[in-house]
Amino acid sequence: xxxxxxxxxxxxxxxxxxxxxxxxxxxxxxxxxxxxxxxxxxxxxxxxxxxxxxxxxxxxxxxxxxxxxxxxxxxxxxxxxxxxxxxxxxxxxxxxxxxxxxxxxxxxxxxxxxxxxxxxxxxxxxxxxxxxxxxxxxxxxxxxxxxxxxxxxxxxxxxxxxxxxxxxxxxxxxxxxxxxxxxxxxxxxxxxxxxxxxxxxxxxxxxxxxxxxxxxxxxxxxxxxxxxxxxxxxxxxxxxxxxxxxxxxxxxxxxxxxxxxxxxxxxxxxxxxxxxxxxxxxxxxxxxxxxxxxxxxxxxxxxxxxxxxxxxxxxxxxxxxxxxxxxxxxxxxxxxxxxxxxxxxxxxxxxxxxxxxxxxxxxxxxxxxxxxxxxxxxxxxxxxxxxxxx
Amino acid sequence: xxxxxxxxxxxxxxxxxxxxxxxxxxxxxxxxxxxxxxxxxxxxxxxxxxxxxxxxxxxxxxxxxxxxxxxxxxxxxxxxxxxxxxxxxxxxxxxxxxxxxxxxxxxxxxxxxxxxxxxxxxxxxxxxxxxxxxxxxxxxxxxxxxxxxxxxxxxxxxxxxxxxxxxxxxxxxxxxxxxxxxxxxxxxxxxxxxxxxxxxxxxxxxxxxxxxxxxxxxxxxxxxxxxxxxxxxxxxxxxxxxxxxxxxxxxxxxxxxxxxxxxxxxxxxxxxxxxxxxxxxxxxxxxxxxxxxxxxxxxxxxxxxxxxxxxxxxxxxxxxxxxxxxxxxxxxxxxx
Numbered sequence: 037x038x039x040x041x042x043x044x045x046x047x048x049x050x051x052x053x054x055x056x057x058x059x060x061x062x063x064x065x066x067x068x069x070x071x072x073x074x075x076x077x078x079x080x081x082x083x084x085x086x087x088x089x090x091x092x093x094x095x096x097x098x099x100x101x102x103x104x105x106x107x108x109x110x111x112x113x114x115x116x117x118x119x120x121x122x123x124x125x126x127x128x129x130x131x132x133x134x135x136x137x138x139x140x141x142x143x144x145x146x147x148x149x150x151x152x153x154x155x156x157x158x159x160x161x162x163x164x165x166x167x168x169x170x171x172x173x174x175x176x177x178x179x180x181x182x183x184x185x186x187x188x189x190x191x192x193x194x195x196x197x198x199x200x201x202x203x204x205x206x207x208x209x210x211x212x213x214x215x216x217x218x219x220x221x222x223x224x225x226x227x228x229x230x231x232x233x234x235x236x237x238x239x240x241x242x243x244x245x246x247x248x249x250x251x252x253x254x255x256x257x258x259x260x261x262x263x264x265x266x267x268x269x270x271x272x273x274x275x276x277x278x279x280x281x282x283x284x285x286x287x288x289x290x291x292x293x294x295x296x297x298x299x300x301x302x303x304x305x306x307x308x309x310x311x312x313x314x315x316x317x318x319x320x321x322x323x324x325x326x327x328x329x330x331x332x333x334x335x336x337x338x339x340x341x342x343x344x345x346x347x348x349x350x351x352x353x354x355x356x357x358x359x360x361x362x363x364x365x366x367x368x369x370x371x372x373x374x375x376x377x378x379x380x381x382x383x384x385x386x387x388x389x390x391x392x393x394x395x396x397x398x399x400x401x402x403x404x405x406x407x408x409x410x411x412x413x414x415x416x417x418x419x420x421x422x423x424x425x426x
Numbered sequence: 427x428x429x430x431x432x433x434x435x436x437x438x439x440x441x442x443x444x445x446x447x448x449x450x451x452x453x454x455x456x457x458x459x460x461x462x463x464x465x466x467x468x469x470x471x472x473x474x475x476x477x478x479x480x481x482x483x484x485x486x487x488x489x490x491x492x493x494x495x496x497x498x499x500x501x502x503x504x505x506x507x508x509x510x511x512x513x514x515x516x517x518x519x520x521x522x523x524x525x526x527x528x529x530x531x532x533x534x535x536x537x538x539x540x541x542x543x544x545x546x547x548x549x550x551x552x553x554x555x556x557x558x559x560x561x562x563x564x565x566x567x568x569x570x571x572x573x574x575x576x577x578x579x580x581x582x583x584x585x586x587x588x589x590x591x592x593x594x595x596x597x598x599x600x601x602x603x604x605x606x607x608x609x610x611x612x613x614x615x616x617x618x619x620x621x622x623x624x625x626x627x628x629x630x631x632x633x634x635x636x637x638x639x640x641x642x643x644x645x646x647x648x649x650x651x652x653x654x655x656x657x658x659x660x661x662x663x664x665x666x667x668x669x670x671x672x673x674x675x676x677x678x679x680x681x682x683x684x685x686x687x688x689x690x691x692x693x694x695x696x697x698x699x700x701x702x703x704x705x706x707x708x709x710x711x712x713x714x715x716x717x718x719x720x721x722x723x724x725x726x727x728x729x730x731x732x733x734x735x736x737x738x739x740x741x742x743x744x745x746x747x748x749x750x751x752x753x754x755x756x757x758x759x760x761x762x
Binding site: 093124 | 453465466470472473521523641642656745746
């Protein structure tokens with residue numbers, strides 16, 4: 037008994053000792069030897085995260101993304117000094133953000149550069165291509181977003197699902213082709229989400245926040261999390277031939293749903309930030325592109341008997357998040373939530389892709405065959421061609 | 427335990443009340459267009475907020491230095507000045523914006539040196555900076571007094587510039603050590619006035635140095651001003667009287683931008699380029715000045731009120747080179 041207790045204490049101690057040394061080292065570096073490691077001068081840095089055009093006012097969200105606290109001294113519009121208010125105050129600790137309010141009667145659809153000058157005289161700026169009134173959260177606009185989300189998300193997915201009876205009737209080889217096609221579609225969507233995330237990170241997130249690494253981390257976490265829980269789920273429910281394809285269909289629907297949430301976010305934000313004049317053409321492009329998502333869900337469930345309402349639910353799971361995305365993106369846009377949703381979607385999509393490949397491998401014992409290889413290739417080509425429309 | 431609870435309780439109350447007071451305290455400010463903005467935060471307003479900065483443009487405006495005067499054996503007037511250069515000062519050059527200025531006698535611009543044509547001018551120059559500096563006067567003098575090929579070493583280097591004042595007019599002086607642009611834009615310049623032997627008519631005289639500051643070192647000025655502090659004479663109007671002759675010695679020291687200009691509202695002025703002639707060359711409300719181009723403006727106001735003066739290159743005026751004359755009715759024969 038005594039022995040066990042002793043060895044336990046040893047175990048805990050051996051786990052804690054490195055921590056103790058780590059703390060001692062940090063205290064030493066911040067304390068007595070703090071002057072030792074300072075090479076060069078730390079430069080202040082801020083990031084202008086958001087510029088909104090309100091009635092007679094421009095609102096600028098500024099974050100201190102540098103290594104030291106900063107003081108904001110001045111604001112300008114198109115390089116002309118303007119009086120401004122700053123809330124809560126002009127002193128920014130590291131990572132703190134403030135709102136700068138510049139009274140200014142701006143003109144719709146004209147370009148503006150907003151500049152913020154710090155107390156050391158260094159100026160940071162952000163360019164807006166065309167000033168557009170900031171969106172106020174009203175019901176009318178929420179409705180408008182819901183309609184866009186329906187056209188871009190729900191309807192195309194449902195149309196894609198209409199290929200279900202067709203896929204049901206075809207032979208095994210052709211069926212494998214469609215499953216492989218789904219893999220190609222998903223692979224494209226996953227890469228697309230990652231690239232989108234990297235772009236947002238590059239444009240709107242300061243280097244201090246490691247946006248790229250956040251994307252990779254979240255993608256991997258989402259992939260591992262879903263993979264793990266899917267394995268647990270399928271092993272617990274004693275697997276019947278019909279439940280597994282449906283489970284895969286559900287997973288695809290969830291993955292695509294997360295992806296569409298990100299897509300909706302991008303659309304909502306683009307409208308909200310005035311970066312895009314949303315044309316019918318763009319909506320048609322998105323709709324065509326997203327029809328392929330319906331095929332992706334339809335393929336794995338085609339050989340099973342699924343009640344129609346279950347299929348509709350899958351369609352909704354995949355498509356409806358677009359609406360939610362446009363609301364979040366339009367009313368409460370933040371580049372951080374955008375890249376988190378996009379990378380969660382990417383992780384989910386890669387996970388589903390892997391599951392379908394595994395499934396194909398289990399039934400065929402090999403992946404290198406005409407139907408599968410051509411399916412993946414055609415899937416990616418379809419996605420590429422329809423993506424040009426967007 | 428009880429003690430601890432009490433302390434936490436009291437501090438919570440203190441923190442909470444101060445927080446709620448901060449919330450209640452609304453600051454207001456008015457914009458150009460008359461719009462009133464309320465905020466619970468700070469106001470960033472170099473345009474209208476009267477703030478105290480180290481350098482006082484109002485004092486500089488009418489401050490002329492005539493030197494220590496003595497007479498040489500032949501009867502010539504000798505004027506002696508001591509000018510000390512420094513380059514380590516951090517000065518608030520616009521409310522809340524701090525910049526490393528290089529100075530003659532502690533200010534940008536340096537002191538206005540005023541002498542009469544034919545005087546012997548002796549400048550005891552001391553360089554207390556960390557780099558070499560000189561003083562190069564525009565005007566007529568011997569080559570070795572030109573302040574170009576005789577750099578004065580840092581940390582106490584000395585040089586005595588001596589020359590006979592001339593020609594009549596308004597001239598700049600500035601450091602002429604390479605890289606020249608760096609030494610000028612940091613503030614090593616000032617005004618040198620040579621009066622004619624027969625003095626100009628009595629007037630309310632002022633000096634305006636048109637200058638700018640490139641605070642982020644991108645070879646573009648972030649601020650412009652008449653006498654260093656942006657918008658200063660807008661929130662501190664220059665008070666003058668109707669019917670009184672106003673004489674402005676204006677010197678353009680703006681770097682990077684090829685030209686500057688000076689527009690006066692509600693009036694026109696007689697302009698004497700470089701001040702070398704006693705006859706004005708033009709009667710106008712707008713002159714264009716290149717680097718170190720300068721002259722004398724003379725005018726008087728008939729009607730009282732507020733009148734703007736500014737660069738008509740609007741970018742400059744919207745970055746600080748703008749001011750106001752507050753013209754007041756002259757009290758005629760008061761108390762007589």
